[in-house]
Amino acid sequence: MIFIRVNVCGVFRDYRTLWMKGSSVFMIDQPKIPHRFKVVEFKCYQDTACAISDMVVRGAGAIGAAGGYALAQAALEAPDDGFLEFVRGAEQVINGTRPTAQDLFYATRRVMGAVSGVEDTGGARKAAVFEAQRIADENAHAGEMIGKYGEKLIKDKMRVLTHCNAGWLAFVDWGSALAPVYASKRCGRNVFVYVDETRPRCQGARLTAWELCQEGVKHAVIADNASGYYMRRGDVDIVIVGADRVACNGDVANKVGTYEKAVLAHENGIPFYVAAPRSTVDLSCKCGDDIPIEERSEDEVLSMFGWSDEFSRMMTVRVAPQDSHALNPAFDVTPAKYITGIITDAGIVKASEKSLRKLF
Numbered sequence: 001m002i003f004i005r006v007n008v009c010g011v012f013r014d015y016r017t018l019w020m021k022g023s024s025v026f027m028i029d030q031p032k033i034p035h036r037f038k039v040v041e042f043k044c045y046q047d048t049a050c051a052i053s054d055m056v057v058r059g060a061g062a063i064g065a066a067g068g069y070a071l072a073q074a075a076l077e078a079p080d081d082g083f084l085e086f087v088r089g090a091e092q093v094i095n096g097t098r099p100t101a102q103d104l105f106y107a108t109r110r111v112m113g114a115v116s117g118v119e120d121t122g123g124a125r126k127a128a129v130f131e132a133q134r135i136a137d138e139n140a141h142a143g144e145m146i147g148k149y150g151e152k153l154i155k156d157k158m159r160v161l162t163h164c165n166a167g168w169l170a171f172v173d174w175g176s177a178l179a180p181v182y183a184s185k186r187c188g189r190n191v192f193v194y195v196d197e198t199r200p201r202c203q204g205a206r207l208t209a210w211e212l213c214q215e216g217v218k219h220a221v222i223a224d225n226a227s228g229y230y231m232r233r234g235d236v237d238i239v240i241v242g243a244d245r246v247a248c249n250g251d252v253a254n255k256v257g258t259y260e261k262a263v264l265a266h267e268n269g270i271p272f273y274v275a276a277p278r279s280t281v282d283l284s285c286k287c288g289d290d291i292p293i294e295e296r297s298e299d300e301v302l303s304m305f306g307w308s309d310e311f312s313r314m315m316t317v318r319v320a321p322q323d324s325h326a327l328n329p330a331f332d333v334t335p336a337k338y339i340t341g342i343i344t345d346a347g348i349v350k351a352s353e354k355s356l357r358k359l360f
């Protein structure tokens, strides 16, 4: 397994995005990246759940792993008397943190299933931790497999456009949309990545760009509204994005702005791929309109958050007038008709119900 290689003060260390040790969950503190590299510890399930809603950890796969770990922590914290009620209550809290990423519900359902199958509370606690760890390991492996399948789409000197962050930091390791880029780079190919900045939280400019720096992949951060310009000029060879949830008919929910990229890619004859593990596919969601779309605080749109050289610290600055309000949907839905293919951990498939069902 290849872990995240991070250059911390000139020293390379291997990290996963998050992990569990004893009864604590550790995470790379994502809001601080790229300006600081810090690992934070969460000692109880409520704190881990808050880390998900506050986006200390984000990205579908990483949210899923965090949710699994949080439920395992709850099983460790639960009293012998009323064990199952406590864990079920925790499951509600964890599932309530973020509504769109399917991996969260996939993970908590699996840990809950492991707990429910065991009679004694000691055994149930062990089963919860074991299952949460298994989910995290599978998540890292799925990213590696997506890299293996997707790498074949990226020839030497190709220019890839991506939106948001669907790299290591959005998973336990490897990532989804960026895994083919990393695999291709490791095969010795020259790859260039256009990185959409991805307002309002700028996951592209902050996280994807930082990951690409760590991997030595050539890239340029572009304003979200510049992608059409480059596509029309013929400067983009392929678009690869991640997914927060894939509906049964192949519609995909991903970071807001993805839909526009798909329509632009279609208009300009550019292949548009979605990369996602099978854990992101929700066969119970008939189509994209059934996927719950998270609305986040208007402050994310009205302000910008970043590093101030002047004050040597992270700061939030207001951009819009004090009297203005904002709307902030965190995701949008790309209809299956715009998707050339879905790169999964079990191969590249069509964005259609028939192909998706065959994966299971």
Ligand code: MRU
Pocket (backbone or CB within 6 Å): 058, 059, 060, 061, 163, 164, 165, 166, 167, 170, 176, 203, 241, 242, 243, 244, 254, 255, 256, 330
């Ligand atoms: O709101 P976030 O940062 O959790 O958004 C999720 C994402 O990172 C993206 O939508 C991504 O492209 C898919 S998640 C692997």
